[in-house]
Amino acid sequence: MSADLGRLGGLNRHLAPRAHPRPRRRCAGTSRKTLGGSVTPSRREFIKFVVAGSVAAGGPIDPTLLAVPDSKSPSVPLVHGERFEVCHQIRDGHPFKHPDTTRNADIVIVGGGLAGLSAAYFLRGKDWLLLEKEPQFGGNALQEEFQGQIYGTGSAYAYRDDEGDQLASEIGLRMPLVNSPDPTIVNRTYVPDTWKTGIDQLPYPKEVRESFKKFRDDTMKIKVGEKMAELDAQPFSNFTAAYAPEVQQWWDGFGASNWGATTEESSAYVGLANVQDLTSGGDSKRAILPGGLGCLTHKLVEVLQPKYQERMLDNAAVVAAIQDHGVVRVTYLHQGKLITVSAKAVLMCAPKHIASRIVMGLPSRQKTAMRRYRFAPYPVVNVIFPKPVYNRGYDNWCPGSVFTDFIVADWTMQKNPGYQQKHNILSFYTPLRELERSTLLDENGCKSLAARVLSDFQKLLPEFNVDPVEVRIYRRGHPMFMAVPGQYTKNRPVASRPLDRIFFGNSDSGGPESLTSEAVRLSRAGAEWAELLVGGKPGARELAEKALLAIPE
Ligand SMILES: Cc1cc2nc3c(=O)[nH]c(=O)nc-3n(C[C@H](O)[C@H](O)[C@H](O)COP(=O)(O)OP(=O)(O)OC[C@H]3O[C@@H](n4cnc5c(N)ncnc54)[C@H](O)[C@@H]3O)c2cc1C
Structure with missing residues (x-):
């Protein structure tokens, strides 16, 4: 994670021109505007912009996926994620170094987002090893805090009694109902429900x-x-x-x-x-705490770490998973060293564009289906106001703004007896077009986007013209698979089929859209599948097929 706590430099720069032609039509929420409006240069100086998150998180442009160059290639230095030589090397199938096995585990879980963490939870007491490439667990469901006040940087809410909510109850989290139909704020008018x-x-x-x-x-x-x-x-x-x-x-x-x-x-x-x-009225079942579904991954880590700390490795990026004589050899980079662990079963909880590059021996049809997944670049901008600015609705839709909607972080706490809102934290959802992904590689691009979020917000209603104390941008390059035509019924079943001893447990094996409940459902199934496989019991294949074909309510 990179965090820039410095004052904003270059905020008034426009985004760099794009290398690609413009899409025919833009995302509703991403009309390009110059800075201006109510964020004047003097006001900007007082606002701190913080950029965090990893554009390469879950993306193929990851230095740890660096291939070993073959003898014909010029020597390749360890490069930053932005260098596209790395992608080309991976795409071109350069061989990775795979050291001999030095570690064994019955089950290796790749990826410590909600899917990987819940799999670890369901497998408590078994012999597993969880490998997460980022310095923290949580993936797209991650909570942060500002002066003790919690807010979310990604996944927003669950539904009462869905798989995520059930798991939350099981580990002692009670997520209150949102109880607020969505307003729209447009043409300087607030419209409830x-x-x-x-x-x-x-x-x-x-x-x-x-x-x-x-x-x-x-x-x-x-x-x-x-x-x-x-x-x-x-x-x-x-x-x-x-x-x-x-x-x-x-x-x-x-x-x-x-x-x-x-x-x-x-x-x-x-x-x-x-x-x-x-x-x-399905929205009346929404339930959440201030960290969005980051509250769930946070709690899972809290529950698991005291007992299983040595089995939960962060900064551990898997570079290859190879089936070999009845085991899977999983190679990962940790503290500068490549290490190979041998597993009887692997739960691949990293998304498909990663899985397709690190799992060797995929049938070509399956690999093609995995590569067909499309992912939206998706920054979330948290704006922290020193006083109440907006508390009239939980999830608020704003057609024509640079963001699509914004959420009031502590909404479900506000009616708690004695609760006092210290800061009014609003989380702005700002999905981008795929062609705009490169905006996120540049910190100034991120800050400029965040400044446009603030400027558009301040124009929505006259009472919004208030300066925040801080603006925090959490950028993710490939967090959400796009629910494009054919993805759910045609592409996903081919891409997500288990490969002998490897189960694809990321939420993108489910659907029909990217849902934390699917991450939990699939990891529950994946955990059962792994236990059958490790125990040499029949039924693993049938169980996996049933999990893939199940249609969530
Ligand atoms: C902005 C946003 C808002 C959302 N809102 C909602 C919502 O309101 N409700 C809802 O249900 N869902 C929502 N979603 C979707 C939800 O966040 C995801 O479905 C869910 O969090 C995915 O969990 P996961 O574990 O399957 O995948 P991820 O969260 O992507 O986790 C995968 C993990 O694998 C790690 N990884 C990747 N490659 C490697 C490697 N090579 N080695 C080791 N580790 C690796 C990644 O770092 C990551 O931690 C939202 C998503 C976004 C982006």
Whole structure:
């Protein structure tokens, strides 16, 4: 993790020109604007911008994946993630160094996000080793704090009684219900409960409001569950195009925020299922604590570490997993040394674009399916205000802003007796287009984006024109797989099939969108699968197939 605690330099620089042509249409939330608005140069000087997170987290551009050059290549220095020679070496299949086995474990878990941590939890008492390449566990579900106040940098909320919520209860975490239907803030107007009572208050011409209603009512008539394969094969925009552009704009933001894709790039199955869920009150089941689902990974580490510290290695990047005579040899880089551990079973809880590069011997069809996954670059910008600025709704949608929505971090604590909000921390979700990923490689690019977030926020309503004490940007290059057409029903089942002794347990083996509940569900199945395999018992293959085919409610 890199953190720049210095004063902002170069904040007023525009982003560097892109090497790629612009996409035809941009994410709803990512219109490029210059700085300006209410963030004047003198005010900027007082605001501290902090950039953290790893663009390469989970990405192929990782120095620890450096291949050993063959004799014909010029010698390659250990390079930074940004150097694309590394990607080329991996892509071109240069051989990695694989030292002899010096360690054994029944089960190796690769990746310490929610999937890997829950697998370790379900396998308590067994012989496992967890390898995480970052200096901390948590992956996309990570909480941070500012002067003792907790906030989330990624995954936001669970649903009451989903797999994540059940695990939370099991380890002693109670996540209160959100109890707040989503408002929309647009055209300098706050509209509560957007898709129910709010529709009539949307600050648009009457015919646009009618179009919102018609879209909602028409969508409710579609038998989404019965037509899953048919709907998953086409873009969601097929179902939004006939309505006012403002309808599509709203769902462009919702899709980009929740499943990494605008309506044109989303599966219609995912889009329509979400419309139905939202308009029929599914959002009333949302439950969370201030750290978002980082509260769950934080608690898992708290529960596991006292007993299993030696088996939980951070800064341990796996570079290869090779099946070899009934075992899997897993090589990882730790404290500057390559080490090989031999395992009877591996739970591969790193995402597919990584798995496809470190698991050797994948059938070509499966490897191709893994590489077909698309990932949205996704910074989250936390803005810390010294006094209450906004506390009127939990998750707030802002069509036309550089961010898609923002969350009030301590929302579910606010009604606790005696609770006093010290700082008003707002988490801004700012998914980018894939072509904009390189923005995140440059700290000034990140700061500029964060400044635009602040500027757009301050323009939403007059009372928002308040300066924060600090702005924290958490950047991730490939955190969320995009729910594009065909991903769930066609591509995922091919990509996620277990390979003999390797189970692909990352949440991207599930769906239909990127969900922490799927991370937990799959790791529960993966843990059972591994126990069967290690114990030499039958049924592992059937269990894995059932887990892959299960459709979450
Ligand atoms: C901004 C954002 C908001 C979200 N909001 C929600 C939400 O509200 N609700 C919800 O349910 N879901 C949400 N999600 C999705 C959710 O965060 C993910 O589905 C879930 O956290 C993924 O967990 P995971 O363990 O499967 O994968 P990850 O979190 O990606 O964990 C994989 C881990 O593997 C590690 N790793 C990668 N390569 C290697 C290697 N070579 N060696 C060792 N380790 C490696 C990574 O560093 C990482 O820690 C959100 C996601 C994002 C990005």
